[in-house]
Amino acid sequence: xxxxxxxxxxxxxxxxxxxxxxxxxxxxxxxxxxxxxxxxxxxxxxxxxxxxxxxxxxxxxxxxxxxxxxxxxxxxxxxxxxxxxxxxxxxxxxxxxxxxx
Amino acid sequence: xxxxxxxxxxxxxxxxxxxxxxxxxxxxxxxxxxxxxxxxxxxxxxxxxxxxxxxxxxxxxxxxxxxxxxxxxxxxxxxxxxxxxxxxxxxxxxxxxxxxxxxxxxxxxxxxxxxxxxxxxxxxxxxxxxxxxxxxxxxxxxxxxxxxxxxxxxxxxxxxxxxxxxxxxxxxxxxxxxxxxxxxxxxxxxxxxxxxxxxxxxxxxxxxxxxxxxxxxxxxxxxxxxxxxxxxxxxxxxxxxxxxxxxxxxxxxxxxxxxxxxxxxxxxxxxxxxxxxxxxxxxxxxxxxxxxxxxxxxxxxxxxxxxxxxxxxxxxxxxxxxxxxxxxxxxxxxxxxxxxxxxxxxxxxxxxxxxxxxxxxxxxxxxxxxxxxxxxxxxxxxxxxxxxxxxxxxxxxxxxxxxxxxxxxxxxxxxxxxxxxxxxxxxxxxxxxxxxxxxxxxxxxxxxxxxxxxxxxxxxxxxxxxxxxxxxxxxxxxxxxxxxxxxxxxxxxxxxxxxxxxxxxxxxxxxxxxxxxxxxxxxxxxxxxxxxxxxxxxxxxxxxxxxxxxxxxxxxxxxxxxxx
Numbered sequence: 001x002x003x004x005x006x007x008x009x010x011x012x013x014x015x016x017x018x019x020x021x022x023x024x025x026x027x028x029x030x031x032x033x034x035x036x037x038x039x040x041x042x043x044x045x046x047x048x049x050x051x052x053x054x055x056x057x058x059x060x061x062x063x064x065x066x067x068x069x070x071x072x073x074x075x076x077x078x079x080x081x082x083x084x085x086x087x088x089x090x091x092x093x094x095x096x097x098x099x100x101x
Numbered sequence: 102x103x104x105x106x107x108x109x110x111x112x113x114x115x116x117x118x119x120x121x122x123x124x125x126x127x128x129x130x131x132x133x134x135x136x137x138x139x140x141x142x143x144x145x146x147x148x149x150x151x152x153x154x155x156x157x158x159x160x161x162x163x164x165x166x167x168x169x170x171x172x173x174x175x176x177x178x179x180x181x182x183x184x185x186x187x188x189x190x191x192x193x194x195x196x197x198x199x200x201x202x203x204x205x206x207x208x209x210x211x212x213x214x215x216x217x218x219x220x221x222x223x224x225x226x227x228x229x230x231x232x233x234x235x236x237x238x239x240x241x242x243x244x245x246x247x248x249x250x251x252x253x254x255x256x257x258x259x260x261x262x263x264x265x266x267x268x269x270x271x272x273x274x275x276x277x278x279x280x281x282x283x284x285x286x287x288x289x290x291x292x293x294x295x296x297x298x299x300x301x302x303x304x305x306x307x308x309x310x311x312x313x314x315x316x317x318x319x320x321x322x323x324x325x326x327x328x329x330x331x332x333x334x335x336x337x338x339x340x341x342x343x344x345x346x347x348x349x350x351x352x353x354x355x356x357x358x359x360x361x362x363x364x365x366x367x368x369x370x371x372x373x374x375x376x377x378x379x380x381x382x383x384x385x386x387x388x389x390x391x392x393x394x395x396x397x398x399x400x401x402x403x404x405x406x407x408x409x410x411x412x413x414x415x416x417x418x419x420x421x422x423x424x425x426x427x428x429x430x431x432x433x434x435x436x437x438x439x440x441x442x443x444x445x446x447x448x449x450x451x452x453x454x455x456x457x458x459x460x461x462x463x464x465x466x467x468x469x470x471x472x473x474x475x476x477x478x479x480x481x482x483x484x485x486x487x488x489x490x491x492x493x494x495x496x497x498x499x500x501x502x503x504x505x506x507x508x509x510x511x512x513x514x515x516x517x518x519x520x521x522x523x524x525x526x527x528x529x530x531x532x533x534x535x536x537x538x539x540x541x542x543x544x545x546x547x548x549x550x551x552x553x554x555x556x557x558x559x560x561x562x563x564x565x566x567x568x569x570x571x572x573x574x575x576x577x578x579x580x581x582x583x584x585x586x587x588x589x590x591x592x593x594x595x596x597x598x599x600x601x602x603x604x605x606x607x608x609x610x611x612x613x614x615x616x617x618x619x620x621x622x623x624x625x626x627x628x629x630x631x632x633x634x635x636x637x638x639x640x641x642x643x644x645x646x647x648x649x650x651x652x653x654x655x656x657x658x659x660x661x662x663x664x665x
Contacts, residue, residue, distance in 0.1 A: 012375040021386050067325030084381055088374040095378050
């Protein structure tokens with residue numbers, strides 16, 4: 001992205017975390033280990049493990065229907081909050097947002 | 102009567118009534134089937150013949166009636182020696198079961214006969230031997246007759262003798278014709294056991310091959326991926342064949358280096374995804390506004406001509422833009438949600454830096470592109486077809502062209518003092534259609550009176566003065582020289598005094614001060630008559646001071662800088 005630069009992935013993540021409705025973010029690496037998170041470690045590990053499986057399954061479903069398609073974002077909306085999961089290569093970015101309504 | 106009857110030896114009674122010697126009592130005793138059986142004893146019979154009714158002492162006392170009783174005996178063909186109940190073990194039922202039928206045949210004498218069937222092998226052989234012997238015997242008598250021995254028995258004897266002399270020859274003759282048959286009577290079988298070969302078993306055990314378990318699912322997309330990978334491989338092979346080996350090795354090393362970089366826990370890969378998520382998070386927060394943007398209709402708009410309602414939607418702000426005014430706005434043609442903001446300053450005293458920001462409606466929190474400039478931006482224009490080209494005019498009279506696709510924060514083209522930059526602030530830039538050489542070009546106008554055409558030739562910016570406008574006084578107000586984008590500036594019919602421009606800048610300043618309040622700009626709401634908010638021409642957001650806070654944007658022409 002011209003004009004912004006690569007260092008600002010950090011900044012983007014910081015901005016996301018700074019949103020007042022965002023409860024937490026987790027960045028999971030290829031081994032399933034959270035490498036960057038604003039939540040406590042045990043919760044992060046739990047989220048990482050559970051959502052990896054779900055993402056793999058969702059991706060498999062999307063690609064099974066059309067192999068040229070691919071999963072972009074998985075949005076799980078629950079009563080309390082909304083969890084956004086975005087896979088990228090083998091990484092996973094999880095954002096938990098509170099729907100203040 | 103003296104009874105010299107010796108006690109009869111007890112014998113088993115047989116069913117077959119035996120021919121007993123006269124002795125009615127003894128016969129009756131036998132018929133009673135007692136174990137005592139004395140009918141066979143001939144030695145005792147002599148004693149009985151002498152007397153009648155000699156009674157042994159242990160004989161039964163029977164009445165006359167009983168003695169005369171007739172008792173029938175039935176002859177059956179049953180073998181008395183045959184067992185009556187044979188029990189055999191049956192493996193099928195795993196128990197001893199009695200065989201139903203017992204063989205009742207009793208064999209008394211077996212004689213082997215010497216009859217041979219005439220067609221059997223042995224008979225034939227014997228016949229052949231007999232013929233030979235007869236032939237030999239016939240020959241012999243013939244020979245002997247020749248010799249003159251008429252004695253037929255002698256000849257027969259001689260024949261016999263000769264036969265005996267000849268058995269070897271006969272036998273030898275018979276032998277080649279018939280296979281020798283083992284003598285049935287004198288045949289003995291001899292066998293001998295030799296030492297068997299010692300059995301050896303040789304085996305060799307190897308290390309088991311390494312095993313691993315493998316599991317995979319075959320989905321549509323896995324198959325598709327495999328095919329795509331195969332395609333890539335083939336393409337790479339083609340490229341390899343074309344390129345030389347050394348180059349190939351070099352590129353290999355490069356790719357290896359790149360790969361090792363990415364194997365770290367690198368967050369740079371997350372760039373795109375982080376962006377998407379940021380947008381989603383923001384949109385979640387401003388969900389109502391996004392819906393308003395899409396669906397808001399005010400029913401009262403139908404009743405008011407030329408006037409509409411203004412609904413503020415988003416507020417875009419950037420920290421580093423504090424102290425700067427918004428000087429220019431431009432929508433992108435290609436991406437309807439993208440718009441550019443030029444930040445600078447109108448006050449001549451406060452000239453320093455500027456900013457070129459690009460925002461997307463999808464993310465109202467942060468700009469997409471940020472370009473800091475060293476001079477305040479006064480105008481900008483995004484190319485209609487090539488949305489990545491942005492022409493910018495600065496306060497210090499320079500113009501620049503930014504390429505959004507390029508990395509880095511520097512503009513792609515820049516005008517310098519040598520290459521015809523203006524001496525006064527540039528107030529308007531406008532892209533034109535490509536010229537005959539397919540070069541991009543744009544116009545700029547400035548307070549120094551020059552209207553300049555800039556052409557992007559390869560890597561340079563070539564300028565051409567088109568018109569020089571001079572300052573005139575007292576000219577009527579009217580549309581300005583600067584035409585709306587897309588129109589050739591050279592077609593200006595009425596040259597406008599530059600002074601007009603200056604005065605307009607005064608009003609401009611006042612109006613922009615409203616905008617400059619907080620260094621922000623609010624995005625435009627829906628225009629009254631049009632229902633879909635997609636500006637056809639890029640507009641700068643204008644405040645008309647007289648009408649107060651509300652106003653409709655002039656989507657037709659930005660030329661009316663001086664409001665009514």
